[in-house]
Amino acid sequence: MSHPLRAAAFTSDAERTTWHDETLWFVRQKRDKAVYGIPEFQQLRQLASDIKEHTLSRLDEYLEQFEQNARANGVQVHWAADAEEHNRIVLDLIRKAGATSLVKSKSMLTEECHLNPYLVNNGIAVVDTDLGERIVQLREEAPSHLVLPAIHLKKEDVGETFHQHLGTPKGEKDPQALTEAARLHLREKFLIGEVAITGVNFAVAETGAVVVCTNEGNADLGVNLARVHIACMGLEKLIPRTADLGVFTRLLARSATGQPVTTYTSHFARPAAGREMHIVIVDNGRTRQLGRPDFRASLKCIRCGACMNTCPVYRRSGGHSYDFTVPGPIGAILSPNIDMRQHSSLPFASTLCGSCTDVCPVKIDIHAQLYKWRQIIAQEGELPAAKKLGMKLLSSVLARPGIYRLGGKIAREGLRFLPHGLTHAQALNPWAKARELPEAPKQSFRDWYAQQAVKQ
Template sequence: MAHAQEATTFNENESKVNWHDKALWFVRQKRDKAAFNVKGWETLRDLASAIKANVMSNLDIYLEEFEANAIKNGVTVHWAKDAEEHNKIVHGILQKTNVKKIVKSKSMLTEECHLNPYLEANGIEVIDTDLGERIVQLAEEPPSHIVLPAIHKTKEEVDELFQEHLGTKPCNGDPQYLTDEARKHLRNKFLKADAAVTGVNFAIAETGGIVVCTNEGNADMGAHLAKVHIACMGMEKLIPQEKHLGVFLRLLARSATGQPITTYSSHFNKPAPGTEMHIVIVDNGRTEQLSREDFRASLHCIRCGACMNTCPIYRRSGGHSYNATIPGPIGSILSPGKDLTKHSDLPFASTLCGSCSDVCPVKINIHEQLYKWRQIITKDVPQPIVKKSVLKVTGNVLANSKMYDFVGKSSRFMLKHTPRFLVYSKLNTWGKERELPEVKNGNFDEWYKKRKKNE
């Protein structure tokens, strides 16, 4: 189903849509307050953007430097060209060490590569340990947000889910009780796991170390208890030096959830005695995106989710409507780069208001890239007849001043004199939530000519 159809399904539950919208806007407001309290916030954004641009321009050099330093630290480094190779590498490590149970902290890369079903099909138990990820895993759903994976679920729905899968008591969605029960459930999984899989928020070329940011400590718990730690890393996660880390840590949590910093910013540099540490560096379309000059900056993304929290389309259509691992504005840039035909509708799931670009901590020009994708798609991908016809008629009207004048006058007359029950009918979905502007007698052109005449 296309995004519009999925969004229509999501919008059938109006009260839930309103709740989803307000919840995400609340996070956006927290982000604004947090940013306002940092002196030099815009300077930090400029620095982060410049650092990422430098990395993308010298990616081969930094990757080789990172690999060399990681190997010096006793880490085994693997390279994967795509999702299939990534999954085979991870499975191979687990087979070699006779692992049957793993715990995984939140990693959008492993979601992108569909690691969970691959390992489960090969007889390995995979437990997501981030609370939101565990919720959607129990529900057999993909995450709907890259930071708040279960934001589409109400606490009452989580209550019912836990009753079904964890045997909890009905609690009317009490968050404290549900969290306590999840902790008990997951603690047992941590203790019995043979290996831990984590994502990578930042990889430091200078040291060969990685940094993982969590609010629950689940990455630490998994990596420190298990004998094998596998870190799965998109190749764009690099930063040049350790001193640059402070720039990104100050931006990431504030942009994501409005916190000054994540509760845990964990550094993993080398394996503890008697344990193994592996890093799997994954391409999976990233070098192809790097080759596209108009879209290269999309690889600067640090996965904060701020663009989703502010996007009016995402907030009222839900993450699952995008049918992509990374939903929202940034996902609508990344997904067409992987499969233009499948995801050709996503760049149109935007108002191009620019709010996503305004909040992006690394200053990605998201709305401009969405517009660029639209230009490419309308040339390369066949468009629906209705859409083409409407746009053609609209283009003809806008290109002809007399026709534009006539349509404007006709529309103003109709809106002014048509009975309200016809104007605010099912055909006018916008009018369901808001009043249309008051209709004036003239337009701007007429007002301007009259004003010039009276001067």
């Protein structure tokens, strides 16, 4: 199903759509307030972008350095070419540990690889321990946002979900009571979890350590209580030195939620005595993206979600309309790299207003890359038939000034005399579904210009 069709399903609930829009804009405003308090914020953005650019230009060297240092720390390092290999490696490690259950903190990479259903189908009980992730897991839904996975749900939705799965009183919607119920439920899971899986926010080549940023402390609980820790990371998460880390931690939380820093910034460098630590480094199309000069900068992404919070299309259409693990503007760049045909509609889910680029903490030219993807998708013949026909017709009109002038005159006269119900009929003019057409001018700019030239 294309993005427009999925978006239509979400926007059919006007009240929820408006609430979703306003909530994300509130987060965007928090980001702005946090940014304005840092005079050197733009310099930090440029520095972060430069560090990522440098790292990507020597990615092979830094990956080898990271592996060498991690192994020296007693960490076992595994390499996965794609999602299927990643899932097999994780399952093998769980089975070697003799485990049948695990606890998992937030990891968009494991979502990308569809690890949860893979493990469940192989008899492993998986519990997501991030509150938002646990909510959508109980509802058998995908996360709708990188940082706020349950942002599409209201407290009443969460209350009903917890009533069904955790036995909370029906109608309970007090956030504090629901959070307490989740805490009690998850503490038991932490205690019996035999394996802990985490994502990786940053991997430091200089030390072989991985850094995980959370606000709930669930990654720390899981890792410190389980005997085996498996950290799953995309190969683009590398930074060269520990000294570089402060640049990104100052940017990440401010861009994501408007906080000065995440509540927990945890460093995992080596396994504790008698325990195991594994790092699974995953490609899954990233080197292909690296080899595309127009799109390699998308690998700088630190998964803050700022582009989603500001995007007028994402805010109104919801994360699930993107049908991809990473939704929003950055997801619309990454998804065609995985499957151009399946995700051909996503680069068009944008106004190209550039707000996503303006807020990106690592200065990815998101709107420019979306425009470039549109060109490639058109060249590869992946546009819908109606859009191809429409573009051919439009190019034909624009190439013929006489036809263009005649069309403009007909449109101006038509808008003045045709009834509103006809000019705004959704079947004929979907653009006017939530917009009002402007009052038609009496003459075109070309006619006005010709009159002025005569007068002079």
